[in-house]
Amino acid sequence: MAGLLASSGAALACADVGCEPVWSLFGGAQSCHNRAVIAPGNDSRVNLLALLRDSAGLGLVGAVSGGSTYPTPDYDEESFGHIFLDWGMVTRQWVSVPDPNAAATAEVLSGPCDWFRAGTPDFKAALSANRGLPGGDRAALSTAREQLVARCGDPALPAVLPIAAVSSAPGKAFLGYLSATDAFYAARYGEAASGYAALVGAPDPWVAETARYMVGRAELRAALARSIDEYGFFGGLKSVDNAAALRGRAAFADYLKVYPGGRYAASARGLERRGMWLSGDFAALGAAYETLLAAAPKDEDGLVNLIQEADNKYLSTSDNPNPMGGGLMMLAVADLMRMRSGEPAEGDELAPGTLDAATLASQEASFFRAPQLFAFLQANHAFYVGRDYARVLQLIPDDARRPSYTPLAFSRQVLRGQALAARSDPNEAGFWLELLGGAKGLWQRPTVELGLALNWERHGKLAQVFAPGSPITDRMVREILIAHSAGPALLRRAALDDARPQHERDAALFTLLYKQFSRGDYAGFGASLALVRGDAPADGQTSFETEAPIALGLFTKGRTAGGSFACPALVATAATLAANPRDTHAGLCLGEFWRLNNFDGYTALDTPPKRTALGGAASEFPGAPTTRGAFYAAAIANPRTPPADRAYALFRAVNCYAPSGYNACGAEQAPKAQRKAWYETLKREYPRSPWAQKLKYYW
Numbered sequence: 001m002a003g004l005l006a007s008s009g010a011a012l013a014c015a016d017v018g019c020e021p022v023w024s025l026f027g028g029a030q031s032c033h034n035r036a037v038i039a040p041g042n043d044s045r046v047n048l049l050a051l052l053r054d055s056a057g058l059g060l061v062g063a064v065s066g067g068s069t070y071p072t073p074d075y076d077e078e079s080f081g082h083i084f085l086d087w088g089m090v091t092r093q094w095v096s097v098p099d100p101n102a103a104a105t106a107e108v109l110s111g112p113c114d115w116f117r118a119g120t121p122d123f124k125a126a127l128s129a130n131r132g133l134p135g136g137d138r139a140a141l142s143t144a145r146e147q148l149v150a151r152c153g154d155p156a157l158p159a160v161l162p163i164a165a166v167s168s169a170p171g172k173a174f175l176g177y178l179s180a181t182d183a184f185y186a187a188r189y190g191e192a193a194s195g196y197a198a199l200v201g202a203p204d205p206w207v208a209e210t211a212r213y214m215v216g217r218a219e220l221r222a223a224l225a226r227s228i229d230e231y232g233f234f235g236g237l238k239s240v241d242n243a244a245a246l247r248g249r250a251a252f253a254d255y256l257k258v259y260p261g262g263r264y265a266a267s268a269r270g271l272e273r274r275g276m277w278l279s280g281d282f283a284a285l286g287a288a289y290e291t292l293l294a295a296a297p298k299d300e301d302g303l304v305n306l307i308q309e310a311d312n313k314y315l316s317t318s319d320n321p322n323p324m325g326g327g328l329m330m331l332a333v334a335d336l337m338r339m340r341s342g343e344p345a346e347g348d349e350l351a352p353g354t355l356d357a358a359t360l361a362s363q364e365a366s367f368f369r370a371p372q373l374f375a376f377l378q379a380n381h382a383f384y385v386g387r388d389y390a391r392v393l394q395l396i397p398d399d400a401r402r403p404s405y406t407p408l409a410f411s412r413q414v415l416r417g418q419a420l421a422a423r424s425d426p427n428e429a430g431f432w433l434e435l436l437g438g439a440k441g442l443w444q445r446p447t448v449e450l451g452l453a454l455n456w457e458r459h460g461k462l463a464q465v466f467a468p469g470s471p472i473t474d475r476m477v478r479e480i481l482i483a484h485s486a487g488p489a490l491l492r493r494a495a496l497d498d499a500r501p502q503h504e505r506d507a508a509l510f511t512l513l514y515k516q517f518s519r520g521d522y523a524g525f526g527a528s529l530a531l532v533r534g535d536a537p538a539d540g541q542t543s544f545e546t547e548a549p550i551a552l553g554l555f556t557k558g559r560t561a562g563g564s565f566a567c568p569a570l571v572a573t574a575a576t577l578a579a580n581p582r583d584t585h586a587g588l589c590l591g592e593f594w595r596l597n598n599f600d601g602y603t604a605l606d607t608p609p610k611r612t613a614l615g616g617a618a619s620e621f622p623g624a625p626t627t628r629g630a631f632y633a634a635a636i637a638n639p640r641t642p643p644a645d646r647a648y649a650l651f652r653a654v655n656c657y658a659p660s661g662y663n664a665c666g667a668e669q670a671p672k673a674q675r676k677a678w679y680e681t682l683k684r685e686y687p688r689s690p691w692a693q694k695l696k697y698y699w
Helices: 002-006 044-055 075-080 087-091 100-105 112-118 120-129 135-153 169-185 189-197 205-224 242-258 265-278 282-295 301-315 328-337 357-361 371-386 389-395 407-422 428-438 444-458 475-484 488-495 502-518 522-529 570-579 584-596 628-637 643-655 672-685 690-694
Strands: none
Touching (some): 044 282, 044 301, 044 328, 169 205, 205 242, 282 301, 282 328, 301 328, 371 389, 389 407, 444 475, 502 522, 584 643, 643 672
């Protein structure tokens, strides 16, 4: 039932997984990743957790004073670095990971009959506890329940209850309970509710309490009876039997009044909230969540579960006409959700239903006891909706010299830094440098380093990021700038900087080598090859997203020739091209290295991030990348190309399109007539070459 009700038409708390983070501080647009900065684009659950943890003086995860360990990322979070996060990452320390060995042996409850069977021990314990129950009745009732469970899975079995013989008053109460329970698991919910209601005054205390609790469960099941389709999907609140939902809610209120500390009290309170949701009483539901969230311990899994429920049933469901009707924390999160927007630089318009300034201003009394939170909401509105950056600076004073920051205090200061950046304020870099001192909580310092790195990159001060003693130490921030922004001299210095981790040095040298050979700096490429250490791996990553080894050894250990087309070592090819860039054989050999080591389609270092993101400023590396196809085109067009080389160039040019008909060599798509001409030229002019004999088709 919980699984079915989770699909409540939610307007995604967070977006689809599987995308890469955009390395900027802009937090207006909803995405697959979040920041430690409370912002409109964050998953609403992350924002709510941050505000609740802030209210207890805690960091988003761990203490505000630092000393905590970052959660271990899952496979789809490895590119987040220490700046981005998601709901799973920030709650991992409270939500235990199931033991796969235990799961393999655990009983799986997969349907009503399994749930019916699971209640057998409690029923037998209640029979044993009633000393007024005759032994014969006890045995008959126990057998009857076992037979009912069996018949649940096989309706062809004979009826049970008509032949169950009991004589005592408590025995008849237990038998009535079995009859109602049989109806419940057979989906005859009206009959079940009536049967349970008749037992609330039963002489046995277990029967009386359990029956009173089960009245509400039967009514909620009745409310949903026509809401779940044949595939298990919930049809939304419009399909709910509202009268049954109201009866169920009233039944749980009745149970809690009679048994405030009863054995089912915790469950009844949760189901009472479900009754509020199913009956559409979102005002009562919002108030209930606010009370529970305020009282819940801020460092236990119960808070995580409660936030998840509140988001599903109140904040992010399209069934709720007014998610801004909750208490303080819920209202703040709902406000932020209605401020979501795209970047101004991309020309995105505000979505319909965006929170207007007048509505926000009308909430001031609600935030009477939280003026800084209200000012933060106003500043977010000014930044993301009004795009009035001067107003942001008025609402959030400079407080960049604190010794530490709670989530809200940190978010306020980062938003101020974003406003300084938007206004091109000359004091922006100094602000980030001051904020670094107190940014001690998880994800805080790397976030500030990102702000500072963006400023230095935009203002042509990239060398300061890599200067000795630089305050920017985050691996991902530095390696993104290495990959997309740094020029040859800076890359060479970074590759030789013994004070930096080997991963960063390898990233710098890999980038330098790739850009030198792909942009025609063959002399520089040959000189840089000498810097590759002997134990550099040839297998590994080439995009620097994780801390896995980088395939730097590819340049010294990669294949340089295949088949019968002879090529020297790569360093010799580079030397030849450095002396004569038009040497067609050397160009073809470089193409062989390109082909055999899978550089076709490799664009990780050639495709810059969006202009407003880290690495999106103009690259300091000169030149544009070439393609493997360009080497073949040059050899074919050059009348001085030796016949064997020209034949091989024609063979390879045709094979660039095998077998799909699309160019796999990176150059522009040649028309089919051109590919046919290459094929026919090879067959006509070089019929005895191995390449003409090997080529059977053109594509």
